[in-house]
Amino acid sequence: MNREIRDIFDRIAPVYDQLNNWLSLGQHRIWKEMTIKWSGAKPGDTCVDLCCGSGDLAFGLARYVGNQGQVYGVDFSANLLAAAQKRAQSQYSQPPISWIEADVLSLPFEDGQFDAATMGYGLRNVTDIGRSLQELHRVLKPGATAAILDFHRPRNQQMRAFQQWYLSSIVVPMAEQMGLKQEYAYISPSLDRFPTGEEQVELARQVGFTSVTHYPIANDMMGVLVVSK
Ligand SMILES: C/C(=C\Cc1cc(O)c2ccccc2c1O)CCC[C@H](C)CCC[C@H](C)CCCC(C)C
Numbered sequence: 001m002n003r004e005i006r007d008i009f010d011r012i013a014p015v016y017d018q019l020n021n022w023l024s025l026g027q028h029r030i031w032k033e034m035t036i037k038w039s040g041a042k043p044g045d046t047c048v049d050l051c052c053g054s055g056d057l058a059f060g061l062a063r064y065v066g067n068q069g070q071v072y073g074v075d076f077s078a079n080l081l082a083a084a085q086k087r088a089q090s091q092y093s094q095p096p097i098s099w100i101e102a103d104v105l106s107l108p109f110e111d112g113q114f115d116a117a118t119m120g121y122g123l124r125n126v127t128d129i130g131r132s133l134q135e136l137h138r139v140l141k142p143g144a145t146a147a148i149l150d151f152h153r154p155r156n157q158q159m160r161a162f163q164q165w166y167l168s169s170i171v172v173p174m175a176e177q178m179g180l181k182q183e184y185a186y187i188s189p190s191l192d193r194f195p196t197g198e199e200q201v202e203l204a205r206q207v208g209f210t211s212v213t214h215y216p217i218a219n220d221m222m223g224v225l226v227v228s229k
């Protein structure tokens with residue numbers, strides 16, 4: 001399953017950013033900025049963006065920590081990491097971001113290394129959510145915070161119907177134009193099996209996070225799980 005997910009994102013990589021901009025009407029930037037703010041990243045911090053993809057959140061963390069800070073972007077998609085590295089070469093990013101090709105279920109970092117962390121649209125795509133939260137807890141410093149952004153199914157039935165209509169009538173047909181129908185059709189079932197906000201809170205508490213809050217955003221089509229160690 002892990003390889004299948006990695007292959008999906010390796011295939012999406014060439015059009016990932018463009019489709020996200022079009023399909024979210026540019027709104028994904030706002031959702032990601034909220035996530036970075038909720039991570040509590042501040043000047044001089046050492047931070048990590050898990051499942052970084054093309055690096056949107058990592059670049060945002062770099063703006064917050066400044067040139068005295070450090071930022072790591074971690075992903076197992078070589079193609080999306082290459083897209084992130086290409087972007088880093090074209091934009092003067094301070095501090096330089098370290099791009100690590102690795103599985104977030106087995107992070108190549110010491111315990112207690114990070115002051116803050118982000119994870120954008122990653123938790124729903126890992127094969128073991130509990131393990132991913134355990135690894136995140138392990139690498140955070142005591143008192144550190146992480147902000148985890150992802151889609152979920154809205155509680156309101158009309159909004160749920162809109163989200164499903166948008167996915168099936170807008171997202172998948174547009175992806176099909178790029179030969180990526182199956183890759184984007186994967187989103188809907190991934191939402192069906194993803195824990196609700198309340199269930200995410202419980203999972204985070206089970207791995208040891210002491211302060212846990214789930215903030216619904218985008219009319220409850222998404223949420224940001226904010227956890228502190
Ligand atoms: C940045 C966004 C999605 C990232 C993303 C997450 C995944 O799990 C994927 C899985 C497989 C293929 C691609 C992705 C993927 O790109 C959010 C913007 C892109 C969304 C696909 C657009 C869907 C947004 C909401 C369902 C509806 C928003 C409606 C509003 C009127 C903008």
Ligand SMILES: C[S@@+](CC[C@H](N)C(=O)[O-])C[C@H]1O[C@@H](n2cnc3c(N)ncnc32)[C@H](O)[C@@H]1O
Nearest residue numbers: 009051052053075076077103104120121125126
């Ligand atoms: C939808 S993309 C999100 C990318 C980026 N965070 C963003 O907000 O645009 C999901 C990313 O998670 C990565 N991913 C999924 N499972 C992973 C795992 N076990 N280890 C590392 N990366 C993983 C995929 O390769 C992909 O880049």
